Amino acid sequence: MSYLKPLFRHPKLPKNKLGYTLKEYEGSLSTLCAGCGHDSISAAIVQACFEMSVEPHKVAKISGIGCSSKTPTYFLGNSHGFNSVHGRMPSVATGASMANKDMVYFGVSGDGDSASIGMGQFVHVIRRNLNMVYIVMNNGCYGLTKGQDSATADQGSKSKAGSINPFQAIDLASLAIELGASFVAQSFSGDKQQLVPLIKAAMHHKGFAFLNVVSPCVTFNNNPGSTKSYDYVREHIEATSTLDFVPEMPEIKASYEEGKSTRIALHDGSLIQLNKLETDWDVEDRISAVNALQQARVKNEILTGLIYVNTEWKDLHETLNTYHKPLNRLDESELCPGEQNLQAINEGYR
Amino acid sequence: MKPTNTQDPEYYHKVVDCQYACPAHTPVPEYIRLIAAEKFTEAYMVNWESNVFPGVLGRTCDRPCEPACRRVRVEEEPVAICRLKRVAADNKGDVKKHMPQGPFEPNGKRVALIGGGPASLTVARDLAPLGYEIHLFDEQVAGGGMMRSQIPSFRLPEEVLNEEVNFILDMGIHTQFLTYVSSLKDVMEKGYDAVFVGTGAPKGRDLPKLPGRKEGDKHIHIGIEWLANVAFEHTKAISKKVIVLGGGNTAMDCCRTSRRLGGNQVKVVVRSPFEEMKASPWEKEDALHEDIEIIDNHVPLSFEVENGKLIGMKFQKVKAVYDENGKRQLLPTPEPDVFIESDEVLIAIGQENSFPWIERDLGMEFDQWGMPLVDELTFQSTLPKVFFGGDAAFGPKNVITAVAHGHQAAVSIHLFCEGQDLRNRPSPYTNLVSQKMGIHEWSYDSSVAIDQRYIVPQASKKLTLKDRKKEVELGFDVATAYKETQRCLNCDVQTVFTEDRCIECDACMDVCPTSCITFTVNAEEPDLRQKLLVPAENPEQDLLVSKELKTGRVMVKDEDVCLHCGLCAERCPTSAWDMQKYFYSVTKAHQMQAPLPQIQK
Structure with missing residues (x-):
């Protein structure tokens, strides 16, 4: 088996604003099963970071345990990474973000890591609206332990061994909206055209951005009867919108059909250009979004695209009113306010 | 676009850039892998089956494969294909036992080959195993043609040439050396079933109209004739100051040979700019390395003769100007004419075909330049029994092209003698096999080495300039050869x-x-x-x-x-x-089993 990727690249590989090619954003060669959806998501992250001209050293990847949580090795090899304890990625991400607010945080997790062992951490990181991109690579099974049903496996879905899942699935996107996530999207590993702009928008969103990405497990959950197989997902996918992410505020020249196009301005002035295919639902209205998800569930559809976004809620740093600089850039004058200030503070308690 | 038709044998062939660019379509990656495995005999045989003269070509080939190498497009320098071929030839074991073994059962047909160079020898090799009685005529003392008369020994040792020529002659070829064929009519009258003309381009161009040409004649020589005289030891020395006119590989051979025969101020004077000289870049490099001055942009004006003795030449300085179509013109510069001192001049400005021995009343058609009309597919002339190949067919090219012609002419001759349609040619020999050894295992070395091209060592100038026969290039040692083989991208393993x-x-x-x-x-x-x-x-x-x-x-x-x-x-x-190895062997009259399954260790 090849464990090293050849060093040659296409001599005409495009360069981004920093003069980097895709190569500078790649990681090691994947050791996941051939054809794993997770590898496609990794490639989408590489593509998004390349296109956004993110400086690799300003990104941190934090993960828990599982196939999904191995993937940070396979993308952004020049960025920071922390492979943490099972289900505890949100704690580490919270700590990292508190210490350095200037980085882009990718939390990478799976359905087991988030919906089972890490559920407690998952709900609380949402509640706090931590400024991060939280990606769940959702394959509906425990691939690393040979494919047992996970908590996101749909009721009635058939496993590779032939048993039917008797339990209700946890719908992570609905749950995230319910708990107050400020950016919720769903996508499919096999649809990079949708996934890449979603990741870019999520990176620019200030607050908790949740991406639930269905990612087929080719080895244990790609059989007929599974609701997370390539074939099933392709047949039941319902793309709700096409999405462009616009990093700056240019004039948008492409004309879209009247009344179906919405622009959502993010905190930093970037834009999401949303071209809706479904008109009866508003991505900026929580009730409407939850409603759309529930209706899709009844119809056995997998709703993909941007489901819900709220740009008004404060992220954790704003809520806590933290200092504007990352901790590692505080100098002595900022860390030691001086005797006068100390006395003034002490006076306040007398 | 329509789905690609990979059933067409040429689709995957084209992916193997080196093999596709090679006129004889030698399966390059196949033999490079064999060299890596130290299976030199097998590597030699893969070559021999295809290009007949691996030892010769491993030293002297024009290497059309190398500029085509994919490595040029992903890195910069091609794999040293040519010099790896030499490694196979240098380290081979007993190859003769793997060649077709005579005596072959006669098929009752007789074929005459005129000229004993690479094209004729290839025809002989392909037809002999089919039982043809082959008569080869050549004016030289031994076979090899221009490989013997024009390529100097310091590039191609005589033993190497003799060995490979004899592999073919030993297949029961009737040779008549020291026999100049002066009439095609006489040959035709001897009742051969077919005649193959592989007489090369034996006439070196001259400058008959340049002032002083006649007066200085004693000290002015035609390059290829002079090289032949050196090769057959009629000429053993040259004066100290030598001018070589011309910028091709013959000019390079002339100047380097002069250095070895006593010339110590050897200058090559060429009309075109240095970069556009016809000589291969490595030949120019080798000449410069031997202290030969290359003076470009100089057009010869006259031979200067004093008291019946050549004292030098006069040149006009020019510069190259290009029109919008990129067509070059050499325009004179205002600078004064240049006199260059010399005692002897070698003219190496090209060579031409010459067929004074073919009677024009035999019914063979010639074009306005005196070249016979030859079919590009079948190599048949307008006299159905007469076939051409090598430089004699379409003008001077190189050894590997002559070999490629030879294979095709042999196919045509065989079809002709069997009374079949010459245009209905058999398909090439192809094979496509999966290289899968396990889930993620391949039978070829799929990792991609980032090594840069390795340099072939040369013998010291002190030694080589003293002895005309001392080979300059030493060839890769096995360890370096291995490293160079790893640069090959295995383009024949198809996706x-x-x-x-x-x-x-x-x-x-x-x-x-x-x-x-x-x-x-x-x-x-x-x-x-x-x-x-x-x-x-x-x-x-x-x-x-x-x-x-x-x-x-x-x-x-x-x-x-x-x-x-x-x-x-x-x-x-x-x-x-899936990764599948594609083997492609050009159609031949006698197709050896490939890829040589009979060789087992």
């Missing part, structure tokens, strides 16, 4: 795609290091080329396009910079991609 198996997981597209693979909606070729991950802007390289897949897209692979690393196939969950 074979099976649509029905693809589940469109995109894994191959994501992993491909050189972004060759794209899944996209189909379009016409120019659009499709622009739609790929990296636009396919090299039109000489094909696109591999699949049938429509489940989602309505197609798989498009740009063959241009594929590293043949096998990662697409390794990351494919359903084996829709």
Whole structure:
């Protein structure tokens, strides 16, 4: 088996604003099963970071345990990474973000890591609206332990061994909206055209951005009867919108059909250009979004695209009113306010 | 675009850039892998089957394969294909036992070969095992043609040439050396079933109208004639100051030979700019290394003779000017004419065909330049029994082209003698086999080495300039050769795609290091080329396009910079991609079993 990727690249590989090619954003060669959806998501992250001209050293990847949580090795090899304890990625991400607010945080997790062992951490990181991109690579099974049903496996879905899942699935996107996530999207590993702009928008969103990405497990959950197989997902996918992410505020020249196009301005002035295919639902209205998800569930559809976004809620740093600089850039004058200030503070308690 | 027809034997052949560029289509990656495995005998035989003179070509080939090498497009320098071939020849074991073993059962047909160079010898090799009685005529003392008379021994030792010529002559060829054929009519009257003309381009160009040519004649020589005289030891010395006129490989051989025969101020004077000289870059380098001055942009005006003795030459200085079509013109500069001192001059400004021995009333048609009309596919002349090949067919080229002609002429002669249609030619010998050894294992070394091209060591100038026969290049040692073999990208191990198996997981597209693979909606070729991950802007390289897949897209692979690393196939969950070795051997009259299964250790 090849464990090293050849060093040659296409001599005409495009360069981004920093003069980097895709190569500078790649990681090691994947050791996941051939054809794993997770590898496609990794490639989408590489593509998004390349296109956004993110400086690799300003990104941190934090993960828990599982196939999904191995993937940070396979993308952004020049960025920071922390492979943490099972289900505890949100704690580490919270700590990292508190210490350095200037980085882009990718939390990478799976359905087991988030919906089972890490559920407690998952709900609380949402509640706090931590400024991060939280990606769940959702394959509906425990691939690393040979494919047992996970908590996101749909009721009635058939496993590779032939048993039917008797339990209700946890719908992570609905749950995230319910708990107050400020950016919720769903996508499919096999649809990079949708996934890449979603990741870019999520990176620019200030607050908790949740991406639930269905990612087929080719080895244990790609059989007929599974609701997370390539074939099933392709047949039941319902793309709700096409999405462009616009990093700056240019004039948008492409004309879209009247009344179906919405622009959502993010905190930093970037834009999401949303071209809706479904008109009866508003991505900026929580009730409407939850409603759309529930209706899709009844119809056995997998709703993909941007489901819900709220740009008004404060992220954790704003809520806590933290200092504007990352901790590692505080100098002595900022860390030691001086005797006068100390006395003034002490006076306040007398 | 329509799905690519990979059933066409030429599709995968074209992917193997080196083999496709080689006139004889030698399976280069195949023998490079054998060299890496130290199977030198087998590597030699793969060569011999295809190009007949591996030892000669491993030293002297014009290497059309090297500029074509894919490595040039992904890195810079090609694999040292030519010098690896020499490694196979230098280290081979007993190869003769793997060659067709005579005596062959006669088929009752007789073929005359006129000229004993590479083209004729190739015809002889291909036809002898079929039982033809072959008569070879040559004016020289031994076979080899220009390989013997024009290539100096310091580039091609006589033993190497003799060995490879004898492999063929020992197959029971009737040779008549020291026999100049002065009449085709006489040959035809002897009742041969076919006649092959491989007489080369034996006439060196002269400058008959240049002032002083006649007066200085004693000290002015035609390059190829002089080289032949040196080779056959009629000429053993040259004066100290020598001018060589011309910028091709013959000029390089002339100047380097002069250095060895006593010339110590040898100057090559050429009309064109240095970069545009016809000589191979490595030949120019070797000449410069031997303290030979190359003076470019000088057009000869006259030979200067004083008291019946040549004292030098006069030249006009020119510069190259190009019109908008890129056509070159050499325009005089205002600078004064230049006098260059010399005692002897060698004229190496090209060579021509010459057929004074073919009677014009035999019914053979010639064109306005005195060249016989020869069919480019069959090599048949307008006299059905007479075939041409090598330089004699379409003008001066090189050894490997002569070999390629020889193979095709032999096929034609055989079809002709069997009374079959010469245009209905047998298909090439092809084979496509999966290299899969296990889930992620290949039988070839799929990793891609980043090593830069290794340099072939040379013998010290002190030694080589003293002895005309001392070979300059020493050849790779086995250890360096191994390292060089690892630079080969194994382009003959094809990426074979099976649509029905693809589940469109995109894994191959994501992993491909050189972004060759794209899944996209189909379009016409120019659009499709622009739609790929990296636009396919090299039109000489094909696109591999699949049938429509489940989602309505197609798989498009740009063959241009594929590293043949096998990662697409390794990351494919359903084996829709497979790495399969393609073996292609050009149609020959006598097709040896390939890839030589009879060689077992």
